[in-house]
Amino acid sequence: MGKLYLELIRIRFLTMLAYRVNYYSGIIIYNINIGAYYFLWGAIYGGQKNLAGMTVEQMTAYVAIAWMSRAFYFNNIDQEIAQEVRDGKVAIEMIRPYNYLTVKAAQALGEGIFRFLVFALPGMILVSFFLPFSFPSTWGAWGNYLTSLLLAFVINTEINLLTGVLTFFLFRNEGIMFAKRVVVDLLSGLILPISFFPIWAQAIMNYLPFQAINYYPSMIFAGAVGPEKAGEVILLQIIWVVILLLPISLLWRLARRKMIVQGG
Amino acid sequence: MKDIFRLFTEYLGQYFKSRLAYRANFLSELVSNLVFEVINLVFILVVFQHVSTMKDWTRDEIIFIYGFFLVPYAVFSMFFSFWDFNEKYIIRGEMDRILTRPINNLAQVCLESIAPDRIFGVITGLIIMGYAAFQLKLTFAWYDVLLFILLVISSSLIYAGVYTGIAAVSFFSDSRTGIAPMIWNIQNYGRYPVDVYNKVIRILLTWILPFAFVGVYPAAYFLRKEVYYGYAMLTPVMGIVFFCIGLLVWKLGVRKYSGAGS
Amino acid sequence: MIEIKGLEKEFRIHQARPGLAGAFRDLFNREYKTVKAVDDISFQVEAGEIFALIGENGAGKSTTIKMMTGILTPSGGEMKINGFVPYKQREEYVKSIGVVFGQRSQLWWDLSPLESFRLLKSVYKVEGKEGDAWLDRLVEELEINSFVSQPVRKLSLGQRMRCEVAASLIHRPQLLFLDEPTVGLDVLVKQKIREFLRNLNETEKMTVLLTTHDVSDIEALCKRVLVMDKGKLIFDGLLADLREKWGNGTEVVFQFKAKTTVEQVRAVLGDMPCELSRENEYSIRIKIQRSQEMLPYVLSTVMSSFDVSDVKMVETNTEDIVRNIYSTKDEVVAHG
Numbered sequence: 001m002g003k004l005y006l007e008l009i010r011i012r013f014l015t016m017l018a019y020r021v022n023y024y025s026g027i028i029i030y031n032i033n034i035g036a037y038y039f040l041w042g043a044i045y046g047g048q049k050n051l052a053g054m055t056v057e058q059m060t061a062y063v064a065i066a067w068m069s070r071a072f073y074f075n076n077i078d079q080e081i082a083q084e085v086r087d088g089k090v091a092i093e094m095i096r097p098y099n100y101l102t103v104k105a106a107q108a109l110g111e112g113i114f115r116f117l118v119f120a121l122p123g124m125i126l127v128s129f130f131l132p133f134s135f136p137s138t139w140g141a142w143g144n145y146l147t148s149l150l151l152a153f154v155i156n157t158e159i160n161l162l163t164g165v166l167t168f169f170l171f172r173n174e175g176i177m178f179a180k181r182v183v184v185d186l187l188s189g190l191i192l193p194i195s196f197f198p199i200w201a202q203a204i205m206n207y208l209p210f211q212a213i214n215y216y217p218s219m220i221f222a223g224a225v226g227p228e229k230a231g232e233v234i235l236l237q238i239i240w241v242v243i244l245l246l247p248i249s250l251l252w253r254l255a256r257r258k259m260i261v262q263g264g
Numbered sequence: 265m266k267d268i269f270r271l272f273t274e275y276l277g278q279y280f281k282s283r284l285a286y287r288a289n290f291l292s293e294l295v296s297n298l299v300f301e302v303i304n305l306v307f308i309l310v311v312f313q314h315v316s317t318m319k320d321w322t323r324d325e326i327i328f329i330y331g332f333f334l335v336p337y338a339v340f341s342m343f344f345s346f347w348d349f350n351e352k353y354i355i356r357g358e359m360d361r362i363l364t365r366p367i368n369n370l371a372q373v374c375l376e377s378i379a380p381d382r383i384f385g386v387i388t389g390l391i392i393m394g395y396a397a398f399q400l401k402l403t404f405a406w407y408d409v410l411l412f413i414l415l416v417i418s419s420s421l422i423y424a425g426v427y428t429g430i431a432a433v434s435f436f437s438d439s440r441t442g443i444a445p446m447i448w449n450i451q452n453y454g455r456y457p458v459d460v461y462n463k464v465i466r467i468l469l470t471w472i473l474p475f476a477f478v479g480v481y482p483a484a485y486f487l488r489k490e491v492y493y494g495y496a497m498l499t500p501v502m503g504i505v506f507f508c509i510g511l512l513v514w515k516l517g518v519r520k521y522s523g524a525g526s
Numbered sequence: 527m528i529e530i531k532g533l534e535k536e537f538r539i540h541q542a543r544p545g546l547a548g549a550f551r552d553l554f555n556r557e558y559k560t561v562k563a564v565d566d567i568s569f570q571v572e573a574g575e576i577f578a579l580i581g582e583n584g585a586g587k588s589t590t591i592k593m594m595t596g597i598l599t600p601s602g603g604e605m606k607i608n609g610f611v612p613y614k615q616r617e618e619y620v621k622s623i624g625v626v627f628g629q630r631s632q633l634w635w636d637l638s639p640l641e642s643f644r645l646l647k648s649v650y651k652v653e654g655k656e657g658d659a660w661l662d663r664l665v666e667e668l669e670i671n672s673f674v675s676q677p678v679r680k681l682s683l684g685q686r687m688r689c690e691v692a693a694s695l696i697h698r699p700q701l702l703f704l705d706e707p708t709v710g711l712d713v714l715v716k717q718k719i720r721e722f723l724r725n726l727n728e729t730e731k732m733t734v735l736l737t738t739h740d741v742s743d744i745e746a747l748c749k750r751v752l753v754m755d756k757g758k759l760i761f762d763g764l765l766a767d768l769r770e771k772w773g774n775g776t777e778v779v780f781q782f783k784a785k786t787t788v789e790q791v792r793a794v795l796g797d798m799p800c801e802l803s804r805e806n807e808y809s810i811r812i813k814i815q816r817s818q819e820m821l822p823y824v825l826s827t828v829m830s831s832f833d834v835s836d837v838k839m840v841e842t843n844t845e846d847i848v849r850n851i852y853s854t855k856d857e858v859v860a861h862g
Contacts, residue, residue, distance in 0.1 A: 052314060274645055274648045286636075363616065
């Protein structure tokens with residue numbers, strides 16, 4: 001069984017590799033995004049040393065790493081699921097001897113690993129030439145970041161599975177999926193570190209899983225969350241991973257029942 | 265041209281009939297577009313809670329630029345929304361069908377994906393601009409309305425040219441997701457004043473992917489920023505030039521598709 | 527009507543390297559191979575013919591059709607259809623043809639076929655009473671009246687296919703291309719579509735070009751058949767001639783009243799070119815190559831020499847012929 005999923009990850013990795021235009025443009029444009037936000041924040045800081053508890057240097061590192069992290073956790077499996085539901089392909093997937101959602105997650109991981117190795121790593125090295133940017137100095141810090149990033153991937157994938165499975169009930173839900181994407185980008189801290197939001201908004205966001213997708217790992221990387229607090233943050237992420245399993249399995253069970261009743 | 269206009273009205277009718285078949289999705293797409301537009305506003309509002317100006321621009325000036333930025337993009341997406349061009353027309357082969365019809369092929373592809381509901385994007389943009397203009401106590405002359413329309417059309421042509429050219433890349437490459445979503449990320453930087461970026465990016469946004477001409481340059485005219493008047497007046501020229509480039513790439517692409525180019 | 531001379535099409539195909547390392551190398555440098563998909567094809571078709579283009583997958587059928595419909599530009603040769611050069615005068619030319627791609631729909635999924643027809647009328651500028659009358663006739667003859675107002679997504683494949691045929695004919699083309707029109711359809715629907723096409727061909731003198739894997743389509747509709755293999759036209763002629771050339775000829779099985787051996791029968795037939803084989807002690811099978819001339823002779827000779835209790839004639843069907851063509855690859859180019 002494990003071998004199957006490994007194979008799925010590998011295949012997706014190879015599929016991504018086959019499209020070379022994406023590869024070239026991907027690196028360039030991720031860097032343009034990071035660069036532009038870097039300048040934007042530079043203009044926002046102006047002469048000020050510290051905004052919302054972050055220095056310009058921390059902010060710079062944060063922006064770069066937030067985008068790099070996104071390269072890993074981001075995927076479109078919800079849209080893929082929606083497409084397969086609409087084409088009726090999902091009925092075939094149901095009779096295969098594996099769990100459809102796990103297959104999708106494995107494919108997402110293949111895509112994530114590809115983007116991380118091919119976009120993010122070269123991109124990060126490129127960025128470090130232009131921006132005042134420092135990597136974590138200890139192996140422990142790297143370990144914390146990568147653990148946190150992997151959990152971020154799991155949480156984001158779980159949310160994508162949720163919106164994807166919704167297609168079984170709504171048939172067409174492109175609107176919801178698009179809205180989800182922008183909401184995740186905002187509330188995960190990609191565009192704006194969570195500490196910038198008004199206190200009341202931060203209080204609400206503490207009860208939502210989104211900041212576990214980007215804010216936590218990026219803060220660990222930027223050094224704004226020290227090693228003593230990193231364990232706590234990772235624990236919070238694990239809690240979200242577990243909590244999100246609940247609605248997924250519930251919706252998935254309902255979706256399968258719906259499939260059996262309607263025959264696909 | 266007359267034929268295409270007549271067909272446009274036909275397609276418009278078909279569009280509403282088929283969209284009404286999925287009313288829930290129609291609504292959710294309207295809402296999600298609105299969410300997207302509002303979220304960028306949130307960024308501006310949150311940032312300006314911590315600072316009072318960005319370079320020399322005030323909060324309301326930035327909001328005005330953002331409002332303007334939404335309008336030409338919405339106009340463009342009403343007529344050109346072939347984001348899935350590669351998937352639908354190249355991979356699934358619908359381009360063959362297009363080529364067996366006696367209408368200009370680009371016009372057909374556009375007509376098949378018109379999205380009149382994006383008019384709401386225009387409205388959102390106008391409301392945001394209106395709010396900012398009110399806060400800034402801007403005054404307008406009668407001819408500013410005509411200029412506004414001219415500038416919006418010009419900016420839309422820039423989008424149309426860039427994205428037609430990018431869609432046409434599918435004719436040359438078998439790339440699946442294409443580069444359109446990536447360019448789409450870049451275009452969003454046109455909604456901030458270009459002087460916050462460094463020189464290279466400023467040149468990129470002005471001359472190569474001229475997304476400064478869909479936001480800050482034309483908007484600066486209405487904000488009475490005289491430094492940018494020259495760029496604002498250049499917008500129609502850029503629109504025409506980039507639209508023509510887009511058409512040319514498309515033409516070459518179709519030639520390549522039918523095997524005459526290689 | 528259709529004049530094609532020396533038509534050619536070459537493709538450059540990207541050769542993917544195997545494995546992970548290969549995929550990485552493909553990122554930077556690709557290997558290409560040139561393939562001749564269509565190789566020096568010539569034929570002519572008169573107005574009002576129904577003819578079939580057959581061949582295995584990859585034989586060059588669909589490339590040929592794509593060139594004939596103006597989608598692809600040939601890399602060599604000449605082509606004139608309905609007085610146009612398709613790839614040069616595409617927009618004018620396509621007004622005179624109709625195309626049904628069996629796998630691809632030209633109807634709007636969420637709307638009724640009637641709405642799609644309306645739209646296509648605008649696309650092809652079909653106007654006035656004449657156009658309406660023509661559409662009415664299509665609707666009536668294809669018997670699609672009862673479901674033409676339902677959304678396409680609710681139609682069965684057979685219903686949809688009949689609507690596709692109607693959609694491709696809205697503008698009353700002189701030439702109709704049908705690419706695999708009957709894949710997956712049941713016998714009744716197939717018959718309905720064939721009858722309709724035959725009728726259209728007779729009353730309107732409409733030329734029809736059919737590509738198909740279904741041999742029964744050809745038998746029901748076409749006199750003339752073109753066979754492609756590896757990009758070349760290996761046969762162009764009447765279905766009857768095709769039978770003669772690649773068919774197993776006619777087989778006659780004689781049932782005798784007394785035990786009879788192959789040698790006994792061979793003795794009366796002399797060196798007549800035919801194959802004899804023994805079915806059982808009382809029965810002999812004779813395979814005759816050129817049936818028309820030889821059959822009466824074989825029959826009368828055997829009947830008059832032996833006591834025959836039963837005669838069974840086995841005619842090879844087109845399906846066997848096609849299988850024969852695909853398995854024997856000797857390239858015999860017949861004249862058109």
